[in-house]
Amino acid sequence: MQKGALKDKVAIITGGATGIGKAMALEFARLGADIVIASRNVKNLESAAIEIAEFNKKVIYVQTDVRNPDDVENMVSKAVSKFGKLDILVNNAAGNFRVPSLEMSVNAWNSVVNIVLNGTWYCSQAAAKQMVRQNSKGAILNIGSTHVLSGNPGTAHSTAAKAGVLALTKTLAVEWARYGIRVNYISPGPIEGTGAAVKLWPTPEVKETVLNRIPLGRMGTVQEVANLASYLVSDYADYISGANFILDGGGHLNKR
Template structure:
């Protein structure tokens, strides 16, 4: 009996790595893509230790042909695809008034174009193979609530939510389910370095979360595993908040919009190493 196969964009670190490893532990073979092949190779070695077969490829998700080739090669290697996780994303904190057209374009192309291109390529394969499937996109709570400093990410993630719901309505007849996950604050290498190292940031963040803790990568990975599984066979067009109920309290980063620009600019300096 063949193992199910999951394809994950942005699979070389952070949430993508965590999801890849949990899927591997859970009996899936995996195809992962990202920009840095050495990162993908490291994840692949860990996944293989769990018994998974792995296909990796350096991919620019903004380029349809690049994404399509990766998925076609994965299908060729494994004989099938079962699930797609659209995780590749670009983001940084920036006040809307200071965001350059180039920065806007860079983030929206990775987030929204990349998700659509991967979903379209996956959908074509599943429909051609007459095989049901699952697509899950990682978005953000602020895509619906709004959050200062995230207009490029929030707008494109809201677009991703619309993509998932539109495809859920359009591709349901093919047995393709499409959902999204809205993570709350998560401990990753990047956030630990750039966000939670900021004085008082972690304590303030926890105060906004009813469950009283910052999430772990595995919290999101478990949600993704569930949505891809047969146990979620009648769930489509849904967005799953995995944030300890933080969305009920508003903001994501734990500051009040009235505090701006102080904390935001301080955070930007910390993240960019600015001396001004």
């Protein structure tokens, strides 16, 4: 994508201070978008905002817990107060950790489902209401996982929540199309430089097992996710909605 492809767009990225979220924020800023990053960790937000400002000084951060609808409303309100509108929402905030399903506590289940599924809903509805008030088009992008295609033992909470987000993506794409709001989903496979990589593939042996299942023979990068995301939220993708884009080097096709 060339510089200026997202000029005059205002984008909120949840979980935007680290990993894939920060990579998307940096790329959107490089392409000209005004940026709002949100997460719970203020120190991470401050650091990320400094990096993003090197591409576009129109960046703010809002400490936000997406599990809290009041926090979400504040996030959208701050974005509109600063930049006057909202064009793009990326639901990237997530939580995940391995735990056998028979040992999973209610708190463990709820902690992930509340972030991934409920948080995505709260943010999507708040953003869509603002887009409708503006009487302008909008793009919502949800970041999920290839686990929704195959399941993943040890992450029942996250896999179920992200599968719910995929179903929500398809439903809202149809329901909100009349307002010019597009809703899409990216299913990344194993991606280097993320919290998930540390938690789900913690040892060289586990990582090697994962790599052996990927036909392209490597993990993806956060920049590759950001590149795809940039296209999907841009006007170049104006006829794409309700779609799930798989970014995993062909791993979901390999039955070995």
